[in-house]
Amino acid sequence: MNVAVVGLGAMGANALWRLAERGVSVVGFEQFQVAHPLGSSHGVTRLFREACLEHPDxxxxxxxxxxxxRELEELSGQELLRITGGVMLGAPDSDVIAGTRAAASAHGLQLEELDAGELAARFPLLAGLAPADVAVLDPGAGVAFPEPTIRAAVVRARALGATVLENTRVLAIEPGEDGVVIRTASGQWLADRVILAQGAWLAAELPWVSLQPIRTPMTWFEPAEPADAADFGLEHLPVFVRQLSESEVLWGHGSVGAAAGPEKGALLKAGVGDIWQERVRIDPDELDRGVKPADWRQVSELLGRAVPGIEPLPARVDPCMVTISPDDQFVVGPSPRHPRVIVGGGDSGHAFKHGPALGEILARFALDEPQLVDTAFIDPARFA
Known part of the structure; x- marks a missing residue:
């Protein structure tokens, strides 16, 4: 069995690693450099939540x-995931609170309920609950570090014998009875199975799914008073998701220090949950990488209402993309159009935390191994 992986982002890099750990002959194609900033798997951090409000499973x-x-951390000697706990805030029937509680209840997770006094004492920057709102602490939440994770997965895969072709764009994927032909400008490859994990570029490969690549800027802010910078560290301002109204969701976390590098090390990262509400589809090859006020105006306004002491103008704005599926869940599994094609995409803005597991899931599908977790709700066949 030999497998090709097209796209080495959150899902593809981890699939490459998990296949290589099994001794499988595997080749990975990346149209840019590994851990590049041109797609969806960059930006220093991603939220990690164990009680997943988007779907209990x-x-x-x-x-x-x-x-x-944790396994990849041991292999690489790098910090890839930092668990800090995470605070979810909103009305009891809000998507954030109800979804978090449903996931915890379904899988026996213990959430900690915080009243207004406890919230103010432990996390004063998140204080100021509305009278009807509640706060719950997910102790398994934290932040993942995307670029080091992708590099570590690819480095490990290479060490195990995987072939990695950077700066190599795949021009055609042609599945047939005898295998899958992958064509590039420099030649062609034949694989028994192919995993398609091109992120925003996957939409063009799967028109029957109606994936939508969406432009999603990432924003970082600094304290209004430089002397207060220490108060905005991750230990004081952990991961949070706050639903301020039915249509207003703010997420963020405090500064992560040296892990973010000199430019972002002292900055708070924040975003809005409905940034792609209008769902304007883009061509990922034509992504607008400029910065405009619309990129940060809403998150700045919500941040000003939710977290005191923040400079309203962002210190940094970086472009990013997410790829939305019709039901906001991943599209991961065998293609109903061809048994040799395995699909990994439809991140819908909440996939990076699941990247290593999705890589394992994709590897198991490619090798016809039984799955460790339920994948029915992310099966591509639901769109066939």
């Missing part, structure tokens, strides 16, 4: 992912 995937993050 994402929680076992997150738990598998955590185990694999």
């Amino acid at each position: 994402l929680t076992p995937i997150a738990q598998l992912s955590k185990r694999l993050f």
Whole structure:
């Protein structure tokens, strides 16, 4: 059995690693350099939550992912996942609170309920609950570090014998009875199975799924008073998701220090949950990498309402993309159009935390191995 992986982002890099760990002959194609900033798997941090509000059955995937993050940390000697706990805030019937509680209840997770006094004492920057709102602490939440994770997965795969072709764009993928032909400008490869994990570029490969690549800027802010910078570290301002109204969701976390590098090390990262609400589809090859006020105006306004002492103008804005599926869940599994093609995409803005587990899931599909977790709700066949 030999397998080709097209795209080495969150899903593809981890699939490459998990296949290589099994001794499988595997080749990975990346149209840019590994851990590049031109797609969806960059930006210093990604939220990690164990009680996954988007779907209860994402929680076992997150738990598998955590185990694999720790395994890759041991292999690489790098910090890839930092667990700090995470605070979810909103009305009891809000998507954030109800979804978090549903996931915890379904899988026996213990959440900690915080009243207004406890919230103010432990996390004063998140204080100021509305009278009807509640706060719950997910002790398994934290931040993952995307670029080091992808590099570590690819380095490990290479050490195990995987072939990695950077700066190599795949021009055609042609599945047939005898295998899958992968064509590039420099030649062609034949594989028994192919895993398609091109992120925003996957939409063009799967028109029957109606994936939508969406431009999603990432924003970092600094304290209004430089002397207060120490108060905005991750230990004081952990991962949070706050639903301020039915249509307003703010997420963020405090500064992660040296892990973010000199430019972002002292900055708070924040974003809005409905940034792609209008769902304007883009061509990922034509992504607008400029910065405009619309990129940060809403997150700045919500941040000003939710976290005191923040400079309203962002210190940094970087472009990014997410790829939305019709039901906001991943599209991961065998293609119903051809048995040799395995699909890994539709991140829908909440996939990186699950990257190592999704890589394992993709590897198991490619090798016809039984799955460790339920994948029915992310099966591509639901769109066939």
